[in-house]
Amino acid sequence: MPFTLFPSILPADVLSKTKSLQTAFQTVIYKVANNHEFMKACLSGLLNVDDFTQQLWKIYETVRNEGTTQEVSIILTRNDYMMEYAEEDGVKQDCKQVEFNTFASGAGGVISSMVDVHRYSLSLEDILFKDNQLPDNHPTAGLAKGLVKAWQLYKNKRAALLFIVGIPEPNTPDQRWLERDILRLDGSIKVIYRTFPQLIKQMTLGENKELIVDGTEVAIVYYRYGYAPKHYPTDAEFKLRLDMERSRAIKCPTVAFHLAGCKKIQQVLAEPGVLEKFIDGTDVIKDLRSTFVGLYKLDTKDSSKIITQALQTPERFVLKPQREGGGNNLFGDELKDYLEKIKESPELSSWILMDRIRAAKHRNRLIRVGLGPECRDVVSELGIFGVHISTPTSELENFECGYLLRTKPEEANEGGLFSGHSCLDSPFLV
Numbered sequence: 001m002p003f004t005l006f007p008s009i010l011p012a013d014v015l016s017k018t019k020s021l022q023t024a025f026q027t028v029i030y031k032v033a034n035n036h037e038f039m040k041a042c043l044s045g046l047l048n049v050d051d052f053t054q055q056l057w058k059i060y061e062t063v064r065n066e067g068t069t070q071e072v073s074i075i076l077t078r079n080d081y082m083m084e085y086a087e088e089d090g091v092k093q094d095c096k097q098v099e100f101n102t103f104a105s106g107a108g109g110v111i112s113s114m115v116d117v118h119r120y121s122l123s124l125e126d127i128l129f130k131d132n133q134l135p136d137n138h139p140t141a142g143l144a145k146g147l148v149k150a151w152q153l154y155k156n157k158r159a160a161l162l163f164i165v166g167i168p169e170p171n172t173p174d175q176r177w178l179e180r181d182i183l184r185l186d187g188s189i190k191v192i193y194r195t196f197p198q199l200i201k202q203m204t205l206g207e208n209k210e211l212i213v214d215g216t217e218v219a220i221v222y223y224r225y226g227y228a229p230k231h232y233p234t235d236a237e238f239k240l241r242l243d244m245e246r247s248r249a250i251k252c253p254t255v256a257f258h259l260a261g262c263k264k265i266q267q268v269l270a271e272p273g274v275l276e277k278f279i280d281g282t283d284v285i286k287d288l289r290s291t292f293v294g295l296y297k298l299d300t301k302d303s304s305k306i307i308t309q310a311l312q313t314p315e316r317f318v319l320k321p322q323r324e325g326g327g328n329n330l331f332g333d334e335l336k337d338y339l340e341k342i343k344e345s346p347e348l349s350s351w352i353l354m355d356r357i358r359a360a361k362h363r364n365r366l367i368r369v370g371l372g373p374e375c376r377d378v379v380s381e382l383g384i385f386g387v388h389i390s391t392p393t394s395e396l397e398n399f400e401c402g403y404l405l406r407t408k409p410e411e412a413n414e415g416g417l418f419s420g421h422s423c424l425d426s427p428f429l430v
């Protein structure tokens, strides 16, 4: 994994604010995922122009019409932020939401040891710090606690926890750290790993819709794969996803929660008066909203003004499709060229426009394959992990469990850890 040589300075109040907002964000997403009318109103406009979202929607509707066989669902979330200077003084920083992940929120495992690396590198340089400036951070302890809790709710001690993984799978180390923490909590839990092609051959549904893989009943389907259209090269993968969705296994996440994590939903939630439908308390709503930057739909008659602005000053915006996993967003000239191309087309409905966050710059050394550790201008992204377990009528668990700090060169648009741009980092709290 790429990593920074030193921890990056982060205001302690930014970390505590983002951590404290996690449960409220999770409640909002829970309520969205369980509000059929709202989901339909948000997504129906883009289904005709976005094949992948349409396929997920079909699975969601099919299972909704059949009636669910499993009331419990779990999400492991990561709410991503970037830090902006609140004022021109360049001192006070504020956090702005990039996006809320409900599917395959990774890197909780590989981040855990960074703080020790950084305590060590600081000690080599004789840089003094207090214990609370480099706190322990162990997201997988919480994520594992959530998965084990959900596994207990399934009430079959022999049923396994299934990790659905990619081919090849660059996240194996990250997943194994999570597995270790699961086994620390209960060494009797059987954890199995399968790819989509393996499951197409090995998975069956039992008499009561039990999900069975090679003779083993599965309690929890934990998706670390299945968020991108390329993961579904044929109809067989969609059929598999449908069968898993209609099974008795507890899904992490259900298709409803997957869809609730769409960028389109994020855009609608930022519209005036919408958060109020999902959460009480003016102070909480104010705090959640304070993390939003401008988000715009592009398919109404009022959109022409913002489209013109984006074409004139593309550097101020990011153009986003309904995709996950990095590398899909458009910036700068690419944004301008593409928007110019689709500005009269129905395809506009499948994109949202977002203000570009002017992330606070600082200096660090990035340790990346094939590159020297030169000191350079960098920006950081902070992701807060959380667990939420629920039934359609009640929230059973809702907690925050640590964070991911990753840091990339200032000029990089996107910050994928596995694409090698972004580096694992720790906050040096001030």
Ligand code: ADP
Pocket: 080, 082, 098, 099, 293, 318, 320, 323, 324, 325, 326, 327, 328, 329, 354, 355, 356, 357, 358, 381, 413, 414, 415, 416
């Ligand atoms: P994905 O779901 O593909 O990961 P994200 O919305 O998380 O898409 O965006 C990917 C990356 O692009 C982010 O991690 C961040 O580095 C950059 N990015 C996204 N939105 C913004 C924004 N509004 N301002 C600045 N950078 C952004």
Ligand code: MG
Pocket: 080, 099, 101, 325, 326
């Ligand atoms: Mg993301």
